[in-house]
């Protein structure tokens with residue numbers, strides 16, 4: 001109840017006290033960043049502990065930023081080396097929150113993955129809040145297009161969005177990556193200043209990686225490509241070089257961390273009407289590269305990336321394993337896949353509806369749905385991952401599910417693809 005009273009207060013001109021409280025994984029699942037915003041200059045410390053009766057004080061840092069005539073103070077405290085499988089409490093001024101750390105033996109966990117969720121028409125919001133609080137998944141990955149937009153109305157829509165989600169994102173980690181709607185024309189200021197993602201890639205949340213149990217997770221910016229004209233090409237090269245090294249290192253570590261899962265806003269593969277992002281130049285430059293700009297797909301193929309999530313198209317679509325427009329549509333395609341498996345999950349709740357599928361799906365499309373919803377990915381163990389698509393239109397029912405499995409040591413290779421009956425599109 002208190003949360004809603006606070007949100008109501010915050011809809012006014014000035015907010016009092018810490019708000020928009022959220023947590024994220026930092027360098028490991030047991031290092032948690034706690035972030036919040038104040039509109040008055042305030043102390044960036046909190047107290048925390050495994051019981052409310054023995055809390056210790058920890059200081060953080062404050063980053064003051066200005067947007068649309070409003071000054072915001074973003075505070076962050078990093079809780080390092082937390083004990084596994086423990087309930088932690090943290091208190092910021094008078095507000096107390098709690099979360100539970102993941103177990104040390106982290107072979108199995110659940111993740112909620114989606115893109116494109118706004119304040120208006122945020123169809124999945126309540127379900128994500130309820131299920132997240134109920135422990136139906138351990139963390140959230142939001143693959144771009146937040147709030148529609150974080151910067152709207154001088155950033156007040158972003159404030160409202162973060163306050164609405166606070167009950168769940170103050171309790172389970174909220175991992176984000178930028179979509180095209182995070183471009184606020186001042187170099188993604190609202191996106192960079194509101195979140196604290198792992199400091200393993202770029203320092204501004206645009207790309208990073210983190211190992212969580214058997215999965216090496218990598219979040220990338222596709223917006224460097226989308227806004228190449230506006231911001232120049234340097235970031236594309238910086239990210240590309242980082243990605244090459246990152247995936248090489250991840251490949252060397254497959255024994256301990258066998259899966260690689262990528263997430264990015266714009267898809268490589270999709271089939272919607274007017275889908276310039278699915279087929280035309282925008283897709284070509286991002287996926288394949290053009291005119292000296294390196295595309296991303298070859299790195300996924302070369303490094304045997306297992307899973308690739310994207311949003312941007314306001315739909316759900318599961319692909320057959322596909323590499324460079326060649327797809328592998330077979331009964332056992334998802335066991336020891338010979339190419340990355342892509343899942344488009346951008347149907348959480350965009351502000352504007354009206355997305356239309358192309359009349360005929362692209363040949364690599366295995367299943368598609370335009371119901372509102374989100375994906376729940378269950379990492380079962382070192383060899384098995386399960387995906388379920390939750391439909392809000394069907395009261396939280398599962399409308400598609402698939403197991404992706406592979407033998408220990410399986411890596412897809414060019415030789416393997418050549419030996420399989422792949423269907424070329426071109």
Ligand SMILES: *[C@@H]1O[C@H](CO)[C@@H](O)[C@H](O)[C@H]1NC(C)=O
Nearest residue numbers: 043045046047057058059093
């Ligand atoms: C924590 O310590 C800092 C620095 O000593 C102090 O300014 C702050 O008031 C303390 N915060 C709490 C909640 O005790």
Ligand SMILES: *[C@@H]1O[C@H](CO)[C@@H](O)[C@H](O)[C@H]1NC(C)=O
Nearest residue numbers: 187192203204230231232235
């Ligand atoms: C955008 O910000 C990043 C740091 O967050 C910086 O490296 C980059 O040069 C900036 N780009 C432009 C075009 O201002």
Ligand SMILES: *[C@@H]1O[C@H](CO)[C@@H](O)[C@H](O)[C@H]1NC(C)=O
Nearest residue numbers: 232233234290291292293294
């Ligand atoms: C990248 O941008 C620089 C500066 O605008 C330009 O000189 C260079 O040709 C560009 N490189 C490519 C591959 O487009």
Ligand SMILES: *[C@@H]1O[C@H](CO)[C@@H](O)[C@H](O)[C@H]1NC(C)=O
Nearest residue numbers: 380381382383384385403405
């Ligand atoms: C991994 O999980 C799958 C699906 O639950 C199960 O069939 C398989 O036996 C598990 N493998 C191991 C080694 O536990």
Ligand SMILES: [Fe+2]
Nearest residue numbers: 145179180312
């Ligand atoms: Fe988008």
